[in-house]
């Protein structure tokens with residue numbers, strides 16, 4: 053499934069231009085420029101501390117940047133207020149640690165935002181949530197509390213929860229890295245399916261199988277900068293920079 057569902061870059065969904073961010077003296081995003089087309093799946097990889105999470109958080113406006121701009125569907129990220137809430141609901145986010153609401157059932161986790169933010173009727177939100185839970189294979193657990201589910205099941209609920217808001221884009225930041233090995237594939241399979249259905253995704257992951265199967269492009273970051281951008285096959289078999297070669301030899305050999 054390479055780029056057949058990608059519309060091209062003339063009307064990109066995400067445009068990141070000239071983005072720089074510092075934490076105090078520490079320059080954590082260095083002149084980031086990239087675009088993500090509608091339906092495109094981009095995998096971001098790179099060593100710890102290279103700025104992958106910060107970039108995701110900047111795109112979702114969980115973090116501000118001092119320089120540059122980020123457009124989602126042609127609209128510059130708002131600073132705050134109702135526009136920001138709207139933007140946040142356009143951009144789904146799934147984190148490494150399962151951040152479900154612990155004191156709410158699986159079903160309540162998925163219906164909460166549609167009811168509160170989208171003012172959906174409870175019955176409609178529940179019907180839709182059940183469909184989404186079915187899609188990610190956890191509908192049997194709808195009435196349980198998150199702690200009664202495995203990590204892989206919780207992460208699939210987190211994906212269903214972000215889909216419930218009909219996002220234009222989903223950011224997934226190392227969604228499988230806190231999972232036991234036998235649960236990784238069940239989450240990756242859901243992500244591969246989403247990619248096939250044309251969801252635009254930015255995924256921070258070192259799962260090369262996912263990148264090869266589902267990604268249109270790999271972005272390799274090091275020390276806050278984008279060092280390489282290439283198609284997955286090209287990147288994994290023929291990384292151009294020494295930095296990427298060194299990184300790949302490390303993740304391939306452990």
Ligand SMILES: Nc1ncnc2c1ncn2[C@@H]1O[C@H](COP(=O)(O)OP(=O)(O)OP(=O)(O)O)[C@@H](O)[C@H]1O
Nearest residue numbers: 075078080098099100101102103104105106107226
């Ligand atoms: N809130 C913060 N305050 C200060 N420095 C921060 C903060 N968050 C991140 N950093 C620093 O910014 C840099 C980039 O961090 P980031 O979390 O984006 O890296 P990463 O590529 O996601 O790493 P990892 O693979 O470990 O998740 C790191 O040097 C980190 O220490």
Ligand SMILES: [Mg+2]
Nearest residue numbers: 104105106225
């Ligand atoms: Mg990170």
